[in-house]
Amino acid sequence: MPDLMDTYLENRWFVQPDQANNLETAHGGHVLKWMDELGAMCSMRFSGETCVTAHMDEVNFRRPVPVGGIAVVKAYVYGTGETSIKIRTRVFREDPETGTEELTAESYMVFVAIDDDRNPIPVPDLTVSSDRGQELLDAALESAP
Known part of the structure; x- marks a missing residue:
């Protein structure tokens, strides 16, 4: 069975001028993408399996990421249903010189695994086998909608 820490991913992007709004900060549509x-x-x-987005909970933008700034997106699985997978996603702005991060947005999402005919298919149960994985799971469950 897949472990929570196997699903933990982080991506970073420099916010470019063509990804900005008229205030020269990351456009919300790019952040959602x-x-x-x-x-x-x-x-x-x-x-x-191939998975598709089924639901995205509300997203509150707490602070901007300026053009030239670094957007860090972190996500992991925190729960499952029969065919669904619950994901916690958080966005931070990162200071490139110090590595300091500030939360800018977060959301809870649901994806559904599908087969080649685009029909929902069962997913495995989630396991948690480390202290860090348990911390992430507890944090997600504590603030999940």
Whole structure:
């Protein structure tokens, strides 16, 4: 069975001018795209199957990521259903010189594993076998909708 830590992924992007809004910060649509893509990668790594987005919980943008800044997206599986996979996704802005991170947005998402005919298929149960994995699971469950 897949372990939570096997699903933990982080991606980083320099925010470019063509990804910015009129305030010269990361456009919310780009941030949502990055969250959705990383969530899909987590769910596919977990299930070993093609997965599609079924639900994205509300997203609150807490602070901007400026052009030239680094956006860090972190995601992992925190729960499953019969065919569904629950993902916690968080976005941070990172200071490139110190590595300090500030939370900018987060969401809880659900993906569904599908077969070649695009029908939902069963997913495995999630296991947690490390202290770090348990910390992540507890944090997700504590604030999940």
